[in-house]
Amino acid sequence: MTHPAQIPDHPLDLVLTRTIAASPHDLFRCWTEPELIRQWFVPKPWSVARAEVDLRPGGQSLIVMRDPDGNEMPNPGVYLEVVPDRRLVFTDAYTAGWVPSKKPFMTGIISFEPEGEHTRYTARVRHWTAETKAEHEKMGFETGWGICADQLAALAKTL
Amino acid sequence: MTHPAQIPDHPLDLVLTRTIAASPHDLFRCWTEPELIRQWFVPKPWSVARAEVDLRPGGQSLIVMRDPDGNEMPNPGVYLEVVPDRRLVFTDAYTAGWVPSKKPFMTGIISFEPEGEHTRYTARVRHWTAETKAEHEKMGFETGWGICADQLAALAKTL
Numbered sequence: 001m002t003h004p005a006q007i008p009d010h011p012l013d014l015v016l017t018r019t020i021a022a023s024p025h026d027l028f029r030c031w032t033e034p035e036l037i038r039q040w041f042v043p044k045p046w047s048v049a050r051a052e053v054d055l056r057p058g059g060q061s062l063i064v065m066r067d068p069d070g071n072e073m074p075n076p077g078v079y080l081e082v083v084p085d086r087r088l089v090f091t092d093a094y095t096a097g098w099v100p101s102k103k104p105f106m107t108g109i110i111s112f113e114p115e116g117e118h119t120r121y122t123a124r125v126r127h128w129t130a131e132t133k134a135e136h137e138k139m140g141f142e143t144g145w146g147i148c149a150d151q152l153a154a155l156a157k158t159l
Numbered sequence: 160m161t162h163p164a165q166i167p168d169h170p171l172d173l174v175l176t177r178t179i180a181a182s183p184h185d186l187f188r189c190w191t192e193p194e195l196i197r198q199w200f201v202p203k204p205w206s207v208a209r210a211e212v213d214l215r216p217g218g219q220s221l222i223v224m225r226d227p228d229g230n231e232m233p234n235p236g237v238y239l240e241v242v243p244d245r246r247l248v249f250t251d252a253y254t255a256g257w258v259p260s261k262k263p264f265m266t267g268i269i270s271f272e273p274e275g276e277h278t279r280y281t282a283r284v285r286h287w288t289a290e291t292k293a294e295h296e297k298m299g300f301e302t303g304w305g306i307c308a309d310q311l312a313a314l315a316k317t318l
Binding site: 057109 | 166169171216217239240248252253257258259260263266268285286287
């Protein structure tokens, strides 16, 4: 079996999808290069204090967010599947070295599909339970990921 | 970062380790070729009714066990990391397509380290909670995986 073109919907998914005027390659770069991640990954006035990317299955993904008061919140995880310019899958269920996290919360499945000179961008966030999905909705998934997608689109156009 | 040579111990691990008189390559084959999996993977008189292997990160691992009365028990999961002849990582926290399973139970980290003409074989089973680790111990991890390791060693010698 090769990589399926699309990931089917699942009832435990929260999904944001956009057509963005940038190439899959540039959007993939924004998701995987620390210096680019810092520029779009959190809604301003929050910021990214640090981003570490070990881009391989089991490799660490660490994004440290900083709130407007300067408090830092680390978001450690690992990459699960890396298909350059097409798909990136990661989770917080593990940290580097396949160490189990305290509470598996989500799996991110980010797809970049060419659509003419644009890209169909899909950020799919999948949960293990209906409770954590509802919790994520209440935390403002739609608004937060929407703002970030705008920031991502604006950055990708400059590359 | 390259693949670390060893996975450090974790308090939520159950570990079986053996020196086996076979090559890492032959042991890796026993773990990844369906026809070989069927010959050693469950303690007799249980058997493997079916084994499906899609050997890539995110690819399906399905082993259907059959008890002496003919009842079948499917064990679906996915591969997380595949390092030919050296390491195999899989979990039941997902099924194919990164679909979350009902209850993430374990991660298997199987290492094959050359030791002269033999192999240091380590089967590390890692849990998310102390409760599931204790549950796995009660289910007879040590005895069950020990019997299987004997069956694996016997099979690998014939290859």
